[in-house]
Amino acid sequence: MKSAYELAMERLAKSDPSSGPLTPAQKGRLAEIDRVYKGKWAEREIFLKKQLDEALADQKFEEAEKVRQQLGSERARLDEEREAEKERIRRAR
Numbered sequence: 001m002k003s004a005y006e007l008a009m010e011r012l013a014k015s016d017p018s019s020g021p022l023t024p025a026q027k028g029r030l031a032e033i034d035r036v037y038k039g040k041w042a043e044r045e046i047f048l049k050k051q052l053d054e055a056l057a058d059q060k061f062e063e064a065e066k067v068r069q070q071l072g073s074e075r076a077r078l079d080e081e082r083e084a085e086k087e088r089i090r091r092a093r
Contacts, residue, residue: 022090029089037082044074 002010022030048071055064 026089026092030086033082033085033089037078041075041078044078045071048074 048067052064052067052071055061055067
């Protein structure tokens with residue numbers, strides 16, 4: 001006998017046939033996207049943390065807060081871009 005979860009997953013698979021298993025090429029591309037965006041984030045983080053350290057050293061607390069906010073928004077933006085690109089790969093069949 002199947003569980004309610006298994007039945008729901010079967011219905012979902014029938015309603016969206018593109019949600020099947022990923023090919024090895026797609027898995028490789030998804031991993032590559034993760035690596036690229038991890039590098040982009042590291043680059044931005046280094047740059048912004050340097051600005052943050054400079055602002056704090058000069059006791060420019062308002063500027064430091066702006067840089068902190070920019071760190072958060074940059075992270076969110078890059079995460080959104082990464083997920084959108086990964087979704088495009090998942091949907092390509």
